[in-house]
Amino acid sequence: MSRTVRARLFLAAALVFGAGYVLACLELPPLGSQFHPYARRAVPAALARRTANVVSSVNFDLRGFDTLGEEFVLFTAVLGAALLLRRTRDEHVTRPRPGRVLSTVRLTGTVLLPVALVTGVYIVAHGQLTPGGGFQGGVILATGLHLAYLAADYRVLRRVRPRVVLEVTEAVAAGAFAGLGLVGLAQAAAYLKNVLPLGTLGSLTSGGLVPVLNAAVGVEVGSALVVLLAGFIDQALEIESE
Secondary structure (H helix, E strand, O other), X not given: OOHHHHHHHHHHHHHHHHHHHHHHHHOOOOOOOOOOHHHHHHHHHHHHOOOOOHHHHHHHHHOOHHHHHHHHHHHHHHHHHHHHOOOOOOEEEOOOOOOOOOXXXXXXXXXXXXXXXXXXXXXXXXXXXXXXXXXXXXXXXXXXXXXXXXHOOHHHHHHHOOHHHHHHHHXXXXXXXXXXXXXXXXXXXXXXXXXXOOOOOOOOOOOOOHHHHHHHHHHHHHHHHHHHHHHHHHHHHOEEEO
């Protein structure tokens, strides 16, 4: 396909999307008005399902199938990065040299590592109650784990993050998210339908299926980010060309 053809296809698609965006903006309510149709539907629906965090209710309950595509964006990105960064025939693995870390940095990282991991678990577990959830908590978990690299060196990080195990964990968590949606489809004819007991609003077990989905997303995101960063770090420190 020539450059001219690609440019024409892009312009045609841009015109279509641009026209749709303009039409959508014209249908928005005036700025500062009291008419909020989305909020008037989302907030009562979240409270009816005992989910205090309306954002989590919208993502994992009301939007349904749309969220599945978003959750697999990161999975696809990690898969693509793993394929691009895989070791080729003209590369070999070397022994990384130990790094020198200041005692203050080592102490700070050692103290913050368990705090960051506990905070990540807390954010995932309370995603149906407070701002946060599986994605945010998963990012905190992955970031906290890499404090081992900053506080010590690459060899310590490699021991605390078994890459093969995390690759399997990521795939299992992503499959669990899709499978939980199929449970709702089988019982209520709607993907990601909230079919579990809703519990009491404000309690840790409230929200029905929402906290379970948050947990699956937290494990998937945390594992995916660790695997993604492992590919780049391994390429920089362990793999050399012939």
